Every structure is written in structure tokens, then in C-alpha cells.
Amino acid sequence: MDDITFAVLGTGGIGRRALDLPRHKDGLTPVAACDRHGIAVDPDGLDVDELLAATAGDAAGGDARADGGAGGGRPADGRAGGGAEAGGAAVERGGVAASAQAEPTETPIDDAIAASDAFDAVLLALPNLEHDFVPRVTDRFVEAGYEGVVVDVLKRSRVIGMLDERADDFEEAGITVVCGAGATPGFLTGAAAIAAQSFVEVESVEIWWGVGLESGYEDNRGTVREDIAHLDGYDLDAVRDLSDEEIEGIVDAHGGVLEFRDMEHADDALLERAGICDAADVTVGGVLDVRSDEKPTTTTVRVTGRTFDGETATNTFELGDETSMAANVNGPALGYLTAAVRRNRAGDYGVLGPAELMPRF
Amino acid sequence: MDDITFAVLGTGGIGRRALDLPRHKDGLTPVAACDRHGIAVDPDGLDVDELLAATAGDAAGGDARADGGAGGGRPADGRAGGGAEAGGAAVERGGVAASAQAEPTETPIDDAIAASDAFDAVLLALPNLEHDFVPRVTDRFVEAGYEGVVVDVLKRSRVIGMLDERADDFEEAGITVVCGAGATPGFLTGAAAIAAQSFVEVESVEIWWGVGLESGYEDNRGTVREDIAHLDGYDLDAVRDLSDEEIEGIVDAHGGVLEFRDMEHADDALLERAGICDAADVTVGGVLDVRSDEKPTTTTVRVTGRTFDGETATNTFELGDETSMAANVNGPALGYLTAAVRRNRAGDYGVLGPAELMPRF
Numbered sequence: 183m184d185d186i187t188f189a190v191l192g193t194g195g196i197g198r199r200a201l202d203l204p205r206h207k208d209g210l211t212p213v214a215a216c217d218r219h220g221i222a223v224d225p226d227g228l229d230v231d232e233l234l235a236a237t238a239g240d241a242a243g244g245d246a247r248a249d250g251g252a253g254g255g256r257p258a259d260g261r262a263g264g265g266a267e268a269g270g271a272a273v274e275r276g277g278v279a280a281s282a283q284a285e286p287t288e289t290p291i292d293d294a295i296a297a298s299d300a301f302d303a304v305l306l307a308l309p310n311l312e313h314d315f316v317p318r319v320t321d322r323f324v325e326a327g328y329e330g331v332v333v334d335v336l337k338r339s340r341v342i343g344m345l346d347e348r349a350d351d352f353e354e355a356g357i358t359v360v361c362g363a364g365a366t367p368g369f370l371t372g373a374a375a376i377a378a379q380s381f382v383e384v385e386s387v388e389i390w391w392g393v394g395l396e397s398g399y400e401d402n403r404g405t406v407r408e409d410i411a412h413l414d415g416y417d418l419d420a421v422r423d424l425s426d427e428e429i430e431g432i433v434d435a436h437g438g439v440l441e442f443r444d445m446e447h448a449d450d451a452l453l454e455r456a457g458i459c460d461a462a463d464v465t466v467g468g469v470l471d472v473r474s475d476e477k478p479t480t481t482t483v484r485v486t487g488r489t490f491d492g493e494t495a496t497n498t499f500e501l502g503d504e505t506s507m508a509a510n511v512n513g514p515a516l517g518y519l520t521a522a523v524r525r526n527r528a529g530d531y532g533v534l535g536p537a538e539l540m541p542r543f
Numbered sequence: 544m545d546d547i548t549f550a551v552l553g554t555g556g557i558g559r560r561a562l563d564l565p566r567h568k569d570g571l572t573p574v575a576a577c578d579r580h581g582i583a584v585d586p587d588g589l590d591v592d593e594l595l596a597a598t599a600g601d602a603a604g605g606d607a608r609a610d611g612g613a614g615g616g617r618p619a620d621g622r623a624g625g626g627a628e629a630g631g632a633a634v635e636r637g638g639v640a641a642s643a644q645a646e647p648t649e650t651p652i653d654d655a656i657a658a659s660d661a662f663d664a665v666l667l668a669l670p671n672l673e674h675d676f677v678p679r680v681t682d683r684f685v686e687a688g689y690e691g692v693v694v695d696v697l698k699r700s701r702v703i704g705m706l707d708e709r710a711d712d713f714e715e716a717g718i719t720v721v722c723g724a725g726a727t728p729g730f731l732t733g734a735a736a737i738a739a740q741s742f743v744e745v746e747s748v749e750i751w752w753g754v755g756l757e758s759g760y761e762d763n764r765g766t767v768r769e770d771i772a773h774l775d776g777y778d779l780d781a782v783r784d785l786s787d788e789e790i791e792g793i794v795d796a797h798g799g800v801l802e803f804r805d806m807e808h809a810d811d812a813l814l815e816r817a818g819i820c821d822a823a824d825v826t827v828g829g830v831l832d833v834r835s836d837e838k839p840t841t842t843t844v845r846v847t848g849r850t851f852d853g854e855t856a857t858n859t860f861e862l863g864d865e866t867s868m869a870a871n872v873n874g875p876a877l878g879y880l881t882a883a884v885r886r887n888r889a890g891d892y893g894v895l896g897p898a899e900l901m902p903r904f
Contacts, residue, residue: 204904207818369737376860380730380874381866382564489865490560490873490874491870493865502741504855504856505741506850509742509851513904516904541875541879541900543565
């Protein structure tokens with residue numbers, strides 16, 4: 183398979199790591215990156231060292247966004263920063279526009295689309311506090327005649343349906359969208375799909391995550407805000423209007439440890455569309471501790487099913503407690519991106535979830 | 544994606560289950576099956592009920608083989624029968640030739656190839672006590688001008704190299720070979736590849752399996768024989784020449800519980816070729832208890848690596864003790880078959896291991 187080139191929209195936590203990780207492997211080259219003020223494009227590959235230095239404050243500051251975001255500078259990635267980018271010393275940096283490789287722009291997404299001949303795939307690492315944000319960004323790619331892969335790391339179940347409504351548009355355009363390609367959904371739904379192979383019928387998938395976020399807290403206030411929307415009595419509309427002090431008050435009231443049950447997490451929709459089980463059989467919960475870097479609980483996927491020979495059993499996948507959510511978001515996201523480029527080149531367009539990129543029958 | 548049709552060569556444990564499992568799902572249809580005496584072909588789909596009834600004794604008897612095998616009627620599948628097909632009441636059955644759908648033949652593989660317009664893929668579920676057996680069968684498919692997918696469930700590392708030597712032939716012919724697509728390698732190397740996504744460098748992969756084989760023992764004497772070749776002081780040449788009584792004596796001397804360390808298992812070669820880690824970093828072992836159906840130890844994959852942010856951690860995948868090896872071989876084998884057909888249709892030919900069919904970057 184040929185090498186793969188990609189663009190990153192947003193240079194918060196996920197975006198910056200998406201630039202960083204390919205340096206550890208061959209065959210995957212970032213050629214474009216943008217935030218709301220600037221865009222850097224080099225078809226031969228960006229100078230990642232220089233760009234990362236220039237964007238070092240974005241995960242904490244107000245420049246992580248490309249245009250169109252609703253998050254007011256909150257980081258793009260959900261629970262993805264954890265510990266990887268502690269310290270806000272570079273907050274005053276000027277984002278992508280501060281890079282010697284970049285041009286300033288007021289229309290970064292349009293500019294990225296204009297440069298899309300240079301890349302096979304684009305990773306949307308943008309704030310996501312409005313449900314229709316990712317769908318709206320994909321609309322712009324369709325309208326601009328983009329052909330290729332779009333990967334997002336969204337988390338909310340209902341967004342999958344919004345993307346599905348656009349499936350015909352993607353197919354007509356030659357676009358392959360992979361939705362929910364981060365840690366959860368993404369890594370963990372993929373693992374669930376693999377674990378399901380012992381069974382002819384899956385009875386339940388239980389996803390339980392732990393995140394310790396002390397040193398990464400400053401960089402991940404947006405994550406915490408979005409998570410609070412999952413607590414009883416809150417939703418995204420409510421948390422969007424809360425002040426930072428009110429968010430802090432909620433965190434304090436919980437002693438810094440937020441436990442979530444029955445989250446509306448797209449794992450359910452993505453496992454159902456992959457034919458693994460019904461969405462109703464999927465439960466997602468977890469514990470976020472913003473006052474410790476140690477995970478308060480071990481991230482675990484439990485897949486219970488019935489084998490062809492009539493036994494009921496549970497296969498289990500556990501992430502080591504030392505793996506940051508950052509590591510668990512970005513490796514899978516780039517893996518799914520690579521798999522999707524293969525599909526796209528083979529003429530397979532439309533909307534795919536991570537579990538659909540797994541071998542299965 | 545269109546529906547997939549496939550053929551099964553060999554109707555021992557794996558072959559019969561490969562006919563059985565697709566009945567639980569849509570989109571995968573067996574259209575041909577053969578053993579050394581007969582072949583059944585129906586492009587619209589075999590009558591699986593009838594064929595399974597006709598071949599019910601094959602896993603224990605002498606008719607599991609297609610021609611060319613070296614195993615003297617031993618079952619085809621390695622440690623795959625466990626408990627699923629206990630009882631030898633049907634041992635006297637006549638194999639595929641006893642099916643109303645079948646024709647007798649002395650050249651089942653040639654006949655299968657002659658019918659290959661009817662199928663997208665072929666699963667080799669044949670005895671495998673000679674290292675070059677699977678490679679030699681693939682040669683015959685190449686020589687006959689077959690285009691499509693060939694899946695095997697081999698276990699020995701050195702066979703991967705033999706198939707690799709033929710990669711140009713496969714590419715020229717339009718054949719996609721997936722090797723080692725059973726439980727281990729196969730299921731467990733796939734799980735290891737998924738687990739590796741947290742890491743930029745994998746330090747070790749430890750595969751440890753448990754199999755309880757009391758009720759399946761009669762049906763899996765060939766498995767036990769092949770496993771004994773992994774014990775200190777034995778190899779495949781040695782065990783091939785042992786009488787059943789001598790095998791029994793070895794089993795007795797171990798109290799029915801055989802423990803294996805540092806097995807030559809293709810997991811190492813397959814993970815290396817997928818770029819997950821060096822073969823030398825992979826260890827495979829396990830415990831086989833032929834006097835209990837309970838697993839003597841839990842089948843576990845442990846992947847230890849370094850994250851991009853400098854942490855070392857271990858991700859773990861465990862199979863529920865109630866899952867038989869039968870369930871863990873056949874689900875993945877058919878999943879890999881399906882994934883390989885997609886690759887083949889996209890023009891991706893040559894040799895692939897299970898881990899290469901996983902999303903990764």
C-alpha cells in the first residue's frame with residue numbers, strides 16, 4: 183500500500199499528537215494542519231518539530247479551534263489530554279499562524295479543502311460541544327468536492343445518525359467517513375468487535391473507563407465540561423452556559439472525582455451498526471479523577487455472549503493503568519484513518535464505525 | 544459489500560464448524576465442501592444440515608482429510624475440537640461421499656479448484672503434520688489458475704516463510720492468502736495488534752492458552768499428537784512415527800496435563816510481519832488438560848509497550864474460560880476470510896497474516 187498523507191483540523195491535544203505520533207512509524211505523513219487563525223500546508227510533509235513548537239499552547243489556550251467551533255477555545259478531544267501536555271507555559275503562543283510554515287487565514291477549513299489534493303485523509307480534531315458540528319464540517323467537505331477520508335473522534339450517539347443521514351452525499355462525493363475513532367468509542371468498540379468473535383450472539387458489552395487528569399486538568403477543562411453534561415441533571419445545553427467557576431463548583435462538590443453511569447456514548451450505535459449487538463445491550467460508564475494522575479479505575483471492555491456450542495462466557499480487554507487517554511485516543515485514530523484510506527481507495531464510501539473496520543463475519 | 548461464498552477443504556472439526564457457523568449470520572454462504580473421498584458443490588449454497596449429518600464422524604474418523612494430507616486421518620484443526628463434537632457414535636459414517644449432495648472423487652482438491660468460479664474463498668481445514676502441506680496445497684491453486692482467497696489455520700512459524708516465498712506467485716495469480724487464521728495465531732495475534740495501539744513501541748507479547756479437552760479428546764487425538772511435538776525432546780518427525788499407545792503413554796506420564804513453554808507458534812512471525820514487534824519479543828505457551836473440560840488456565844494475551852508519552856504499560860485480553868477453542872478458532876477464521884475477500888476484491892494479493900488485517904498505522 184502506498185504511503186498515506188493527511189491533514190489535521192485543530193491543533194489542540196488530539197491534533198498535536200496526530201502530528202507527533204507518525205514520527206514513530208513509517209508511511210503516514212502529515213501534510214496540512216490548521217487552527218482558526220492559520221494553516222500550514224506542505225505536500226512533502228510538514229516540519230512537525232517546528233509546528234509543534236509553534237502550537238505548544240493550543241491545548242490550553244484559545245487557538246485550538248479551526249473556524250466554526252462552538253467550544254470557545256476548549257480543547258477538541260474529549261478526554262484525550264491526560265498528562266501528555268501538562269503545563270501551560272506556552273499558552274501565549276499564537277497557534278498555527280505562529281509557525282514559519284503557515285499562512286494566516288480566516289477560512290481555515292475552506293483553505294484545507296482547497297489543498298486537499300495533497301492529502302488522502304483529514305482528521306477532525308475540533309471542539310465538539312454542539313452535536314451537529316462534525317456533521318456540518320463534513321457538509322463543507324462534500325460541498326467543496328472533496329474526495330477522500332474524514333475521521334472524527336466524536337463521542338455522542340446521536341451524531342452517528344446525523345452522519346448516516348448524509349451517507350448518500352458521502353457516497354456520491356467519494357468520501358469515507360469514520361466516526362468515533364478515538365478511545366471510546368473507537369479503540370474500545372474495536373476491541374469489543376474483536377472479543378465478540380468467540381460468540382454467535384453477543385448479550386452485552388460493558389465499557390468502563392478510568393481517567394486520572396491532575397496534571398492534564400488545565401489542558402482539559404473542555405473535556406471535564408463535556409463530561410459533566412453526562413451527569414444526572416445536566417446536558418450539553420446546560421453545561422455550555424455554565425461559567426468556569428460553576429464548573430469548578432460541581433467538580434468540588436464531587437471531591438474531584440466524577441463517576442458516570444449509562445453515558446450517551448456512541449459505542450452503542452457503532453456496535454449496533456457493525457452488527458455486533460443491539461445498542462440497548464451496550465453500557466458505558468467510567469470515573470474521572472481530576473486530582474490525581476493515577477486512573478481511579480481500570481479501563482475495561484467486557485463482552486458477554488453465547489458460543490455456537492451453547493456456552494455463555496465473557497471475554498475481557500483491559501488497558502494498562504499507565505496508558506494515558508492521549509495514547510489510547512491517537513494510536514487508534516491514526517490506525518482507523520489508515521484503514522479507511524485503504525477502504526476509500528477501494529471505492530468503499532459512506533459512513534463507517536471503527537467496529538466495521540475489524541475483520542468479522 | 545456483496546455476499547461471500549466459500550469452500551471448505553476438509554470436514555473434520557474446523558471444516559464442519561465452518562459449515563455450521565454461517566447459519567448464525569447473514570452474508571456468508573458455503574457452496575463447496577470436500578474430503579478425501581467426496582466433494583459437494585452447490586453454487587446456491589450447500590444443504591448444511593444434510594452435509595453435517597453425513598460427515599458427523601469425520602472429526603474422529605479417517606475421512607476428515609482431502610487428498611494430499613499426511614496425518615493418517617487425524618483431525619485437521621489443531622486444538623479446535625474441544626467439547627463441541629464429543630462422542631464418536633457417527634464414526635462409521637462415510638464422510639462427504641455419504642452426502643446426497645456429493646460426488647465421489649479421488650481428486651477432491653482438483654475438483655474444488657475446478658468449481659472455484661462458484662466461490663470467493665477457500666478455507667483449508669486439512670491435517671497439517673507436515674510443514675509444507677499448506678504451501679503445497681496453495682501451489683496447486685496457483686497452478687490451476689485460481690483467483691480468490693485462501694485461508695489456513697496453520698500454527699508453525701516456519702510455514703509463514705514458505706508461503707512468503709510464494710508471494711510473487713500469489714500476486715501474479717490474484718490470490719490473497721491469509722495464514723494462521725485460527726485461535727492462536729489468528730484470534731490472539733489480532734487481539735495483540737489491537738492492544739498494541741496504545742504504544743509507539745511494543746516490548747513484548749505474551750500469549751498463554753488453556754484448553755480442557757476431556758470430552759473432545761477422542762476427536763482431537765491429532766491435536767494432542769501435534770502438541771506433543773512442542774514438548775522438550777520431541778518434534779513433528781518424532782511424533783509422526785509414534786503409535787497411539789506411545790502417545791497415550793506420554794499423556795499418562797504427564798497425568799493428562801501437558802504444559803508448553805516457548806512453543807514454535809506462528810504468532811511471532813505474524814506479529815513481526817505486521818510491524819507490531821520483533822518475533823523474538825513474542826512468547827507462546829499454554830496448558831492442555833485432556834482429563835477435564837475445564838480450562839486449566841485462562842487464555843490471555845499480554846501486550847507490553849511504551850506509550851508516546853514515555854509510560855510503560857501492559858494491555859490485556861482474556862478469553863472467558865467457558866469459550867471452547869472451537870468457538871475461538873472458527874469465528875475468527877471466518878472473520879478473517881471475510882476481511883480477505885474484501886482485500887482480494889480491492890486487488891490486494893499475496894500473503895497476509897491476521898494482524899495485518901487489523902486497523903493500524
